[in-house]
Amino acid sequence: MSTPTPNNLTLIRPDDWHVHFRDDAILQAVVPYTASQFGRAIVMPNLMPPITSISAANSYRDRILAAVPEDISFDPLMTAYLTDTTDSNELAEGYEQGVFTAVKLYPANATTNSSHGVSDLHNVYGVLEKMQSIGMPLLIHGEVTDPTIDIFDREAVFIETILQPLIHDFRELRIVLEHVTTEEAVEFVTDRHASAPGKIGATITAHHLMINRTDIFRGGIRPHLYCLPIAKRERHRLALRKAAISGEGPFFLGTDTAPHSISAKESNCGCAGIFSSPVAMQAYAQVFDEENALEKLEDFASRNGPAFYGLPENEDTITLRRCERNSVDRVSVSGEDDVMPFLAEEGIIWSVN
Ligand code: NCD
Ligand code: ZN
Secondary structure, eight states, X not given: OOOOOSSEEEEEOOOEEEEOOOSHHHHHHHHHHHHHHOSEEEEOOOOSSOOOSHHHHHHHHHHHHHTSOTTOOOEEEEEEEOOTTOOHHHHHHHHHTTSEEEEEEOBTTSSTTOTTSBSOGGGGXXXXXXXXXXXXXXXXXXXXXXXXXXXXXHHHHHIIIIIHHHHHHOTTOOEEEOSOOSHHHHHHHHHHHHHSTTSEEXXXXXXXXXXXXXXXXXXXXXXXXXXXXXXXXXXXXHHHHHHHHHOOTTXXXXXXXXXXXXXXXXXXXOOOOBBOGGGHHHHHHHHHHHTTOGGGHHIIIIIHHHHHHTOOOOSSXXXXXXXXXXOOOOEEETTEEEEOBTTTTTOEEEEEO
């Protein structure tokens, strides 16, 4: 890596270990943003219907690749959506063939398009045993779904009541706790990594490094800052920043970019999801810069993820440059409403090429 200066920074091309591309017109509109910054991305399988088979993953991958601009090389890494009735042989075969990189666990009804998720982890113990034996990673949306649990507590309660027992039963299972939002999650991942290196990873989004729960209500309700897991108190945001800039192995970049049309967000019952891919590396650079930790950005964005997944680092580089404040435009989707990107109001002070 070249020596970081306050004004520009060249990094090994980063990867995004958590994205939602959707399908059809919206996929066409959003894929180029991720592909222009990242070498690879873990693609979430929560389509309707979800991606549960090798053939569905292969054709989804082809549709993604068809949306990548010709002059860009980009490798979408596919995931399988775990259901109560997933066939472990289909997963194992997909993993062996290199079609599936990992399996995604959504607790049933935890978030957008998760109605087919797992209703009781004991239903998938056979599948988890198989995954553990072949080293296939389990990517977890870590929130309980009990409607009586306060929404701001759902991640911490998940860790205590679901994740701890899961790890007890599957000591060798490789797990990524996705989009961590709490101090409790950071502590859990740090401790687990200390006792079982290589068995745990955690993605951190740019928005959870930038906003806390008060920001969602700044001057009025701000539907474009609503996502799941929901942003928490300031002390949690600060714990996430500390984890991200630590450069420590288990923490890596995952934007959870999750586009929804403006009408689906600005509604009586608005969808969860923040669309951040147009400003992804710009936002992370701003955070690391604010923390005087730009020299750690490459570990977080370009090294720790491949190390966890057992993949080589990308061979090319990107350069981030400090710039005048640039505005961030809405993204138009053919035949549908526009999508509002993260930081559309604030603008960005870094550029990427
Ligand atoms: C995601 C989506 O819209 O698919 N939404 C979100 O708020 N993050 C699903 C998810 O990752 O929870
Ligand atoms: Zn997600």
